[in-house]
Amino acid sequence: MKAKKRARIEAEVAKLPLLFAHYADNGDHAAMADLFTEDCHYARPFQPDHPFHGRGAVQAIFRDRKPILVRHIVTNVLVEVLSETEARGTNYLTMLSSHEGIDPPQPSGAIYVGGFDDHYVKVEGKWRFRSRYGRVALHSGGPMPTLPPPTDEARGLK
Numbered sequence: 001m002k003a004k005k006r007a008r009i010e011a012e013v014a015k016l017p018l019l020f021a022h023y024a025d026n027g028d029h030a031a032m033a034d035l036f037t038e039d040c041h042y043a044r045p046f047q048p049d050h051p052f053h054g055r056g057a058v059q060a061i062f063r064d065r066k067p068i069l070v071r072h073i074v075t076n077v078l079v080e081v082l083s084e085t086e087a088r089g090t091n092y093l094t095m096l097s098s099h100e101g102i103d104p105p106q107p108s109g110a111i112y113v114g115g116f117d118d119h120y121v122k123v124e125g126k127w128r129f130r131s132r133y134g135r136v137a138l139h140s141g142g143p144m145p146t147l148p149p150p151t152d153e154a155r156g157l158k
Contacts, residue, residue: 001084009087010079013120013127017091020129021072024062033059036129037121045093045114045134050150057156069106070097076115085122091115093134110142 016035023032033055036042042058043051052058073094080088092115098106114136121130136144152158 001081005084006081009081009084009127013079013081013087013089014077016120016127016129017074017077017089017093017116017118020132021074021093025071027062027067029059029063032062034128036132037123040129041131041133042129043133043135045095045112045116045136046145046147047150048133048135050155051133052150052154053156057154060154066099067102068097068099069102069104070095079120087120087127089118089120091118108141111140112136113138 020032020035023029023035036055036058038055039053040055040058041051041053042061043049044061052061073096074091075094076090076092078090082088092113095112095114096108098108100106114134116135117133118129119131120127122128
């Protein structure tokens with residue numbers, strides 16, 4: 001593959017983690033879900049051992065939770081182009097949120113720093129996440145959230 005084409009693919013794919021954060025932060029769950037393939041896998045950074053399966057299950061995570069004020073800061077986006085239709089990547093994520101209200105400014109709770117391992121594919125001319133596996137590496141200002149394990153139905157397994 002020529003260098004110019006590789007660079008174009010890298011730039012297109014590197015936008016996906018940024019768009020994911022933008023849509024998640026602004027409550028555009030339909031647009032965020034559209035970044036994934038229909039048969040995707042997504043593991044939340046707070047629950048890396050409980051991946052969700054399918055675009056609908058991923059959308060439901062964000063659509064069905066109580067509204068919060070959240071900001072995801074995405075950095076260190078690296079993309080490895082495998083072919084004209086497949087790529088892998090990693091990125092770091094810092095997340096701050098408030099459960100006290102949704103109108104800024106709000107006090108932030110803990111700060112969580114982690115990242116994602118992503119697998120991207122080009123489907124019908126559009127780059128999407130095939131899988132996105134998150135994890136938290138560091139946290140400050142509070143404990144790790146204890147979330148109940150999601151049901152198999154919520155995870156798209158039934």
